[in-house]
Amino acid sequence: MKEAINLSLPSKPEYVSIARLTASFIANQMGFDVEIIEDIKLAVGEACNNAIIHSGSEETYKIEFLNLTNELKIEIRDHGKGFSMDNYKKPNADDLQENGLGLFIIKSLMDQVDIESFEGRGTKIIMSKTIE
Template sequence: MSVPQVKYIGVATAEIYKGGESMVDNITITLPSKAEFVSVARLTASVIANTMGFDFEDVEDIKVAVGEACNNAVIHSRSDEYFGINFTVSNGTFVAEIEDKGYGFSLDHYESPDLNNHKENGLGLFIMKSLMDDVQVFTEIGNGTRIVLTKYLE
């Protein structure tokens, strides 16, 4: 089995978050638009959330939401492209911005899923919104999508 080659996997800051201090740190990762790299994003999100002091349940929620956003980036972009994740940590606020240069979609045509009659797909945004404190979606057909996930340390 051949191992995929990673051309570039971003830059990370040295310090993340120290309780009580006012600081902002950014961790940026660029990954190939391939399913096998989604776990890199999930694990990075987990380490950051753990370091910030989120409890186990919140860390798991963050991992799932980031994974869903990254899966969308992989599914809706070409396999020869990359998607980016920018994690921002600031005073107990975790933000993950997942951006792809894929096909984009029309938010006007997005419908919340019918949970009594759901399909196998189409639950990603619903899941993200149920797990995170705030979810914003910026998309344009032909120009990709950016999803911003926010979770507050309580």
């Protein structure tokens, strides 16, 4: 089985909770356990934050949830400014900064994460979680 749920959201902070609620609803329906649902919800929230922060002048970004029966695959795509992964630094607990924790959290919580970002052409984050 393969079912897709698509959202297109304005690049504004007040709509991120729609994506988070959708994520927890789908994960719950698929049968993930409570702790994993929280992880998925946070990872989706972080990816949306990222889309908004890097959105530049673009007005919307898109999220696709793919229900693959025992795997949930989520793609968040914006057409904003993009960023270079070369500038990404893993956070350091001794010198924590205000920014840069989002991608780290996504990578820590999801099974598989692919990030494609091209300066000037936007960012695509694809992440997945398998039901154990």
